[in-house]
Amino acid sequence: MLSAATRAVFFVSDSTGITAETLGNALLANFPAAHFDRHTIPFVGTVTPVSTVAAALQSATTPEAAPIVFATVKNAGIRAVIAGSAAVVIDLLAGHLTELEAELDTPAEQRSGQYHGLGDLERYFARMRAVEFAIEHDDGQSGRALDTADVIIVAPSRCGKTPTTMYLALHYGLLVANYPLTDDDFPTDGLPRIVAPHADRCFGLTTTALRLSQVRHERRPNSTYSSLAQCTLEIRRAEDLYRRTRVPFLSSATRSVEEMSAVILQSMKLRDRPHERPTP
Amino acid sequence: MLSAATRAVFFVSDSTGITAETLGNALLANFPAAHFDRHTIPFVGTVTPVSTVAAALQSATTPEAAPIVFATVKNAGIRAVIAGSAAVVIDLLAGHLTELEAELDTPAEQRSGQYHGLGDLERYFARMRAVEFAIEHDDGQSGRALDTADVIIVAPSRCGKTPTTMYLALHYGLLVANYPLTDDDFPTDGLPRIVAPHADRCFGLTTTALRLSQVRHERRPNSTYSSLAQCTLEIRRAEDLYRRTRVPFLSSATRSVEEMSAVILQSMKLRDRPHERPTP
Numbered sequence: 001m002l003s004a005a006t007r008a009v010f011f012v013s014d015s016t017g018i019t020a021e022t023l024g025n026a027l028l029a030n031f032p033a034a035h036f037d038r039h040t041i042p043f044v045g046t047v048t049p050v051s052t053v054a055a056a057l058q059s060a061t062t063p064e065a066a067p068i069v070f071a072t073v074k075n076a077g078i079r080a081v082i083a084g085s086a087a088v089v090i091d092l093l094a095g096h097l098t099e100l101e102a103e104l105d106t107p108a109e110q111r112s113g114q115y116h117g118l119g120d121l122e123r124y125f126a127r128m129r130a131v132e133f134a135i136e137h138d139d140g141q142s143g144r145a146l147d148t149a150d151v152i153i154v155a156p157s158r159c160g161k162t163p164t165t166m167y168l169a170l171h172y173g174l175l176v177a178n179y180p181l182t183d184d185d186f187p188t189d190g191l192p193r194i195v196a197p198h199a200d201r202c203f204g205l206t207t208t209a210l211r212l213s214q215v216r217h218e219r220r221p222n223s224t225y226s227s228l229a230q231c232t233l234e235i236r237r238a239e240d241l242y243r244r245t246r247v248p249f250l251s252s253a254t255r256s257v258e259e260m261s262a263v264i265l266q267s268m269k270l271r272d273r274p275h276e277r278p279t280p
Numbered sequence: 281m282l283s284a285a286t287r288a289v290f291f292v293s294d295s296t297g298i299t300a301e302t303l304g305n306a307l308l309a310n311f312p313a314a315h316f317d318r319h320t321i322p323f324v325g326t327v328t329p330v331s332t333v334a335a336a337l338q339s340a341t342t343p344e345a346a347p348i349v350f351a352t353v354k355n356a357g358i359r360a361v362i363a364g365s366a367a368v369v370i371d372l373l374a375g376h377l378t379e380l381e382a383e384l385d386t387p388a389e390q391r392s393g394q395y396h397g398l399g400d401l402e403r404y405f406a407r408m409r410a411v412e413f414a415i416e417h418d419d420g421q422s423g424r425a426l427d428t429a430d431v432i433i434v435a436p437s438r439c440g441k442t443p444t445t446m447y448l449a450l451h452y453g454l455l456v457a458n459y460p461l462t463d464d465d466f467p468t469d470g471l472p473r474i475v476a477p478h479a480d481r482c483f484g485l486t487t488t489a490l491r492l493s494q495v496r497h498e499r500r501p502n503s504t505y506s507s508l509a510q511c512t513l514e515i516r517r518a519e520d521l522y523r524r525t526r527v528p529f530l531s532s533a534t535r536s537v538e539e540m541s542a543v544i545l546q547s548m549k550l551r552d553r554p555h556e557r558p559t560p
Contacts, residue, residue: 016542030388108310262296
C-alpha cells in the first residue's frame with residue numbers, strides 16, 4: 001500500500017503483549033524499507049478498557065491506510081471489537097491454536113494467555129537466585145561459590161560479558177559468572193587463577209579490534225584503553241589464551257546478546273540442565 | 281491424539297530460536313493437561329546442519345505420535361526438509377509473512393530473520409549502559425546519577441525489585457535503579473532521603489505477607505526477617521508510604537517479572553521514551 005510513508009502498527013494483547021511484540025517485530029524485520037510507528041496495548045480487558053483499543057485503532061486509521069494489528073487475544077468479545085475496526089489484523093494465536101487443538105485432540109483453555117504469568121514458586125526462586133548470582137559475580141567481583149556456576153564467561157573489557165550474563169540468568173535461570181581478562185592475566189600461560197580450576201565451564205568472548213576500540217571509545221574517548229593498538233593486542237592475547245586452554249569462544253562483533261546467549265546455551269549443552277525451562 | 285503420554289516438541293529456527301520458543305510456549309500453555317518434551321534447535325543451516333534436524337525429528341517419531349515442530353525458518357531448502365519429516369509443523373512465519381507481503385505490497389527479504397540480530401551500535405550502547413546502571417544501582421548501592429534514572433523501583437526486601445529492574449534494563453534499555461525500604465525508613469513520613477527528590481519517578485512493589493514470608497524463608501529460614509509478623513508489618517508500612525507519597529504501586533504476589541515490567545512501562549509511560557524500542 002505504501003513505501004516511504006509510516007504505517008501505524010499495534011501490538012494488542014490481553015496479557016503482557018510480549019509475545020505479540022516479539023513475533024510482530026520479527027515479522028516486520030523482513031520489510032526493512034518500510035517505516036512503522038509502533039504501539040503496544042497490553043492487558044486489554046483488565047487494566048486497559050476495550051474501548052481504548054477501539055479508539056486508538058480508529059484514530060490511527062487514515063484515508064490512505066489502516067493500522068496493522070498483531071493480536072494475541074483469547075477473549076472472543078475483544079477479538080470481535082478488533083475485527084470490527086478498519087485495521088488489518090494479523091492474529092498470532094487463533095490459527096495456530098486451532099492447528100494444535102486438532103493435533104492434540106483437546107480444546108484450548110478458555111482463560112487468557114498465562115505464558116508470561118507467574119509459574120511456580122520454585123521457578124521464580126531459581127530465576128531470582130540466578131539474577132543475584134550474576135550481579136554478585138559480575139566482572140570478577142566475587143570468587144564465592146564459583147564452583148556452582150553453570151558457565152563462566154571470560155573476555156577482555158567491553159566484549160559483551162555483562163549483558164550476555166544477565167540474559168542467560170534472567171531467561172534461563174542459569175548461574176552465570178563473568179571474569180575480565182586484563183593485561184595482568186596475560187604474562188602467564190593459563191586462565192586467571194580464580195577461574196582456572198573451572199576451565200571446563202569457561203566460555204570466551206572476543207570481537208574485532210576495530211569494534212572493541214569503538215565500544216571502548218564510547219566509555220573513555222582517546223585513551224590508551226580505547227586505542228586500536230591496545231585493542232588489537234588484547235584481542236590477540238585473549239584468542240591465543242582460549243586456544244591454548246581449549247576454552248570455546250565466540251566473536252560478539254556481529255552478534256546480539258540473544259545470539260550469543262543462544263550459541264553459549266548450545267555449545268555448553270546448558271539446555272540439558274534441569275533448571276533449563278526458558279522464560280522468554 | 282494422546283493425553284497422559286508425553287509429546288515431543290521442537291522449536292526449530294535458522295536464527296536464535298527465541299521467537300519460536302516464545303510463541304510456541306505461549307501456544308502450548310493453552311493445553312495445561314498435556315505433557316511436552318521440549319527441544320530447541322537454533323541456527324539451522326549455519327551452526328547446526330540440516331541433517332541434524334532431520335535425524336532429531338526422525339528419532340522422536342513413534343508409532344503413536346509424531347513430534348510437533350514450531351518453525352521460524354525462512355530458507356526454503358530447510359523448510360522442505362522439515363516438511364518432508366513425519367512431524368506436525370506449525371509454521372510461525374510463512375503464513376503471516378504472506379499476509380504482510382499482501383498488505384505492504386512488498387516482498388519479504390530473503391535473508392534469514394535478523395530480528396534478534398545486532399541492530400545498530402547506538403542501541404547496543406543504550407542496552408549495555410542500562411544493564412550497567414542497573415547493576416550499579418541495585419538495592420540502593422549507589423545514589424550516583426539517580427537523577428538520570430527513568431524509574432526507581434522501591435520496595436521491602438524480596439518483593440521482586442532486582443529481576444524486574446534487570447528485565448526493564450535488558451529489554452527496553454531503560455535506566456532503572458532500585459531502592460530497598462528497610463525498617464529504618466519508616467519512622468519518617470516520607471520516602472527514603474536519597475530517592476525523595478525523585479518521587480515522580482518512583483514505582484512501589486508490594487506483595488502479600490504470606491508470599492513474602494515464603495520467599496524470605498527460602499533465604500533465611502525461621503528468622504525474624506521471614507516471620508509472618510514482620511512481613512505483615514513491612515508490607516503494611518510500605519503500602520501506607522506509597523499512598524501517602526502518591527507513588528504508584530503493584531503487587532508482585534501473582535505476577536511474573538514480565539507482567540510487572542509491562543505494568544510499570546504502561547503506568548510510568550516509559551514506552552514513550554526515545555530509547556524505548558523493545559528488544560525482546
